[in-house]
Amino acid sequence: MKKIILIAILIVYSFTVSAQNKLENSTGVIFGVKAGVNFATITGDDTEDVDTRTSFHVGVVVEMEIFDKFSFQPEILYSSQGAKGSSDGMDMEIKYDYLNIPLLVKYYLAEGFSIEGGPQVGILLSADGKASGISVDIKDITKDIDFSLDLGLGYILENGLNFAARYNFGISNINDNNGTIMGTEFDFGDVKNYNGVFQLSVGYMF
Numbered sequence: 001m002k003k004i005i006l007i008a009i010l011i012v013y014s015f016t017v018s019a020q021n022k023l024e025n026s027t028g029v030i031f032g033v034k035a036g037v038n039f040a041t042i043t044g045d046d047t048e049d050v051d052t053r054t055s056f057h058v059g060v061v062v063e064m065e066i067f068d069k070f071s072f073q074p075e076i077l078y079s080s081q082g083a084k085g086s087s088d089g090m091d092m093e094i095k096y097d098y099l100n101i102p103l104l105v106k107y108y109l110a111e112g113f114s115i116e117g118g119p120q121v122g123i124l125l126s127a128d129g130k131a132s133g134i135s136v137d138i139k140d141i142t143k144d145i146d147f148s149l150d151l152g153l154g155y156i157l158e159n160g161l162n163f164a165a166r167y168n169f170g171i172s173n174i175n176d177n178n179g180t181i182m183g184t185e186f187d188f189g190d191v192k193n194y195n196g197v198f199q200l201s202v203g204y205m206f
Contacts, residue, residue: 045192
């Protein structure tokens, strides 16, 4: 786990240094924190009965001005995701916890108002499936790395308080065919599923 967290920090650091080295006229770097609500689901094959799972995210942000109206914004976020559903009258819930690393480019359309987009790497921290009150560790049948594309809107006040709405479009299959649960090997075959998360955030830039 320490190795995974170190890799995540190094990824953000390398992108930060690269952006700073390329921009001789950069006017500033600001740091911040953010937190908010997740409306998470799972898309792809066999997800007709899947419902949204409400959870949360929290983390840190760095914003670096590249040039007029453009900024680079890497983040490190703890994000609780997954989905809910029901089958044969039985309620079920899947919970995924990720360390997400969005690498976003922001464009300011007007004073304080921006659009943002870019890739995101997610490192799986834990995965649990629950049915009829019984919880089972399903990390062994879930891929350790998740890739997605982020697209959103943001607004920042002069005092640093900011608000954002973002959607994470999962682009990599989260199922791992080579795993087992309680001694039983699972084979998903051609079934592919993806994370999908709508996020509302409140943050503060120092």
